[in-house]
Amino acid sequence: MGGLTFDWGGVLSGGPLEWLELGFLTTLYVTVAGSLLATLIAVVLLGLRISENPVVQWPAVAVVAIFRNTPLLVQILFWYFAGFGLLPAAWHAWINDDHAWAMAPGGVGLLTPEFLAATWGLGVFSGVFIAEEIRAGLMAVAPGQREAALAQGFGHWRCLGYILLPQALANAWQPVVGQYLNLMKLSSLAAAIGLAEITYQVRQIESYNSHALEAFAVGTLLYLAIGMVMGQVLLRCGPGRGTMVHGGRRRGP
Amino acid sequence: MIEFRDVHKFYDKLHVIRGVDLSIAKGQVVVICGPSGSGKSTLIRLVNQLELLSQGDILVDGQSVASLRGRSLRRLRSQIGFVFQQFNLYPHLTAEQNITLALCKVLSVASSDATLRAIELLERVGLADKRFAYPAQLSGGQQQRVAIARTLAMRPKILLFDEPTSALDPEMIGEVLAVMRDLATSGITMLVVTHEMGFARELADLVVFIDQGVILETAKPSDFFLSPQHPRARQFLRQLLSPLHSAND
Numbered sequence: 001m002g003g004l005t006f007d008w009g010g011v012l013s014g015g016p017l018e019w020l021e022l023g024f025l026t027t028l029y030v031t032v033a034g035s036l037l038a039t040l041i042a043v044v045l046l047g048l049r050i051s052e053n054p055v056v057q058w059p060a061v062a063v064v065a066i067f068r069n070t071p072l073l074v075q076i077l078f079w080y081f082a083g084f085g086l087l088p089a090a091w092h093a094w095i096n097d098d099h100a101w102a103m104a105p106g107g108v109g110l111l112t113p114e115f116l117a118a119t120w121g122l123g124v125f126s127g128v129f130i131a132e133e134i135r136a137g138l139m140a141v142a143p144g145q146r147e148a149a150l151a152q153g154f155g156h157w158r159c160l161g162y163i164l165l166p167q168a169l170a171n172a173w174q175p176v177v178g179q180y181l182n183l184m185k186l187s188s189l190a191a192a193i194g195l196a197e198i199t200y201q202v203r204q205i206e207s208y209n210s211h212a213l214e215a216f217a218v219g220t221l222l223y224l225a226i227g228m229v230m231g232q233v234l235l236r237c238g239p240g241r242g243t244m245v246h247g248g249r250r251r252g253p
Numbered sequence: 254m255i256e257f258r259d260v261h262k263f264y265d266k267l268h269v270i271r272g273v274d275l276s277i278a279k280g281q282v283v284v285i286c287g288p289s290g291s292g293k294s295t296l297i298r299l300v301n302q303l304e305l306l307s308q309g310d311i312l313v314d315g316q317s318v319a320s321l322r323g324r325s326l327r328r329l330r331s332q333i334g335f336v337f338q339q340f341n342l343y344p345h346l347t348a349e350q351n352i353t354l355a356l357c358k359v360l361s362v363a364s365s366d367a368t369l370r371a372i373e374l375l376e377r378v379g380l381a382d383k384r385f386a387y388p389a390q391l392s393g394g395q396q397q398r399v400a401i402a403r404t405l406a407m408r409p410k411i412l413l414f415d416e417p418t419s420a421l422d423p424e425m426i427g428e429v430l431a432v433m434r435d436l437a438t439s440g441i442t443m444l445v446v447t448h449e450m451g452f453a454r455e456l457a458d459l460v461v462f463i464d465q466g467v468i469l470e471t472a473k474p475s476d477f478f479l480s481p482q483h484p485r486a487r488q489f490l491r492q493l494l495s496p497l498h499s500a501n502d
Contacts, residue, residue: 142339142341144337144339144341145341145343147303147337147341148335148337148341148342148343149355150303150330151301151303151330151333151334151335152330152331152355152359152403152407153327153328153330153331153355153359153360153407154327154355154358154359155323155327158358158359162354162358163343163354166345167343167344167345170345239345
């Protein structure tokens with residue numbers, strides 16, 4: 001091996017540049033779609049988990065156990081190869097058809113087996129973690145809060161909605177943001193089922209012109225940029241800034 | 254107004270309230286005192302069913318609370334104010350929002366009316382300027398006064414106080430007691446668990462002494478403080494009034 005030499009032109013021009021743009025957009029889209037799905041799944045799981053009815057609690061406990069304790073790569077492979085096969089044949093044909101309306105800006109198809117399996121896999125996996133983290137935030141709310149609400153005549157769900165959840169979200173917001181960032185980074189695993197996101201494209205450049213160092217450097221920077229922006233946006237949108245008490249100490253102004 | 258009928262409370266095998274009978278008339282101010290762990294807090298938490306009865310019943314305005322569930326239980330609770338030792342203000346809401354939340358969401362009061370009521374009550378407890386302050390920005394005494402205002406906003410028939418000054422620094426106890434004195438003379442029914450014997454002596458119609466889940470003495474404050482009948486009550490008062498000199502008695 002000689003000294004380090006860089007040829008950025010081999011990555012930032014022509015075909016490789018187009019691939020990287022496509023990969024960047026695909027990572028963005030699968031992150032957004034996965035995050036929305038994860039949020040929905042977290043809400044449903046949390047609702048089941050904290051309901052007063054044990055019959056609906058247990059399925060939620062089981063789902064959390066399964067998806068939290070198995071590798072995401074295995075889950076994505078499962079959804080793509082096995083899960084997709086379980087759908088009715090008519091759905092297969094429909095998904096594999098061309099859909100002009102499902103083409104996102106930049107020419108990324110959203111209605112493809114790869115995109116759907118990746119979105120679903122990331123959404124379920126992250127949703128489980130987010131639900132558990134909000135539940136932890138809920139357990140960190142002082143028991144007196146619930147008592148005060150009950151004493152005022154609030155019922156279970158309204159007490160949750162108006163008093164406990166706003167505090168739980170504020171408690172849990174940092175780790176929850178971490179989960180959304182994880183989802184973005186873990187979308188690189190979808191390269192394994194052929195979703196043409198950043199990592200997939202980087203490897204394609206590497207096998208096309210052997211510019212491994214440059215390609216991985218650019219790919220890493222793209223993840224870093226998305227992560228920094230996403231983290232800042234989520235933290236700024238976060239609840240309860242500057243007003244919550246923790247252990248009697250004031251946070252913020 | 255409130256009638257305890259052979260009330261028992263068990264936590265598993267632990268028998269914390271053991272057959273309490275007590276009758277409180279409308280407008281009476283009753284102070285419950287007793288040593289720590291005697292069941293005082295449990296007793297008033299049974300009234301609005303923050304603790305469920307194990308046996309016996311409590312009648313509030315003639316209505317049995319033992320059988321209440323769901324909507325009727327929530328309605329009863331909204332008519333009984335409860336002031337906690339730890340204030341339990343909602344930390345994510347301002348003083349004003351703490352007062353208006355249940356008004357709007359439980360009693361369905363219009364939000365403009367709720368705000369007016371909040372302003373008026375904050376003024377009454379001397380905190381008109383703290384409308385937009387969050388609980389973390391208030392002292393303990395201020396928080397407890399907001400908590401009392403929050404309770405009063407619901408226009409309760411009965412007020413329950415669970416050691417409202419026990420978590421406060423000594424110099425803040427006075428401001429809370431002053432608000433409570435106002436209330437005690439306003440004709441509302443009050444059930445107060447407290448160690449503030451000054452409050453009991455001055456404002457109570459009745460003092461109830463409880464130990465190990467049993468009422469040992471029920472008396473007018475003048476009688477209770479001058480000549481307590483039960484030996485445990487005498488010992489308790491001695492400890493309370495001169496803690497330094499009671500250890501060897």
